[in-house]
Amino acid sequence: MEDAAGIGWIAAIIIGGLAGWLAEMFMKSNMGVLMNIILGIVGAAVANLLLGLIGVSLGGWIGYLIAGFIGACILIAIGRAIKR
Numbered sequence: 001m002e003d004a005a006g007i008g009w010i011a012a013i014i015i016g017g018l019a020g021w022l023a024e025m026f027m028k029s030n031m032g033v034l035m036n037i038i039l040g041i042v043g044a045a046v047a048n049l050l051l052g053l054i055g056v057s058l059g060g061w062i063g064y065l066i067a068g069f070i071g072a073c074i075l076i077a078i079g080r081a082i083k084r
Helices: 009-026 033-053 060-083
Strands: none
Touching: 009 033, 009 060, 033 060
């Protein structure tokens, strides 16, 4: 079974974790591995939804990584704003 980005579940977890970790480094946040994976995967879904609204479509594992990074950064920023 494959997800909407055209990659398998195992790849989604690995790429999501990488995207979450990159966002964590970029945003200077401090979270665990599980949270990085969750942020990367959920971030990719959020970013693909937002990019879809303006007509941009990212496909494959590189597109998933980029979308995951963008989305995870957005989610980290939202989390910081809520904590304040």
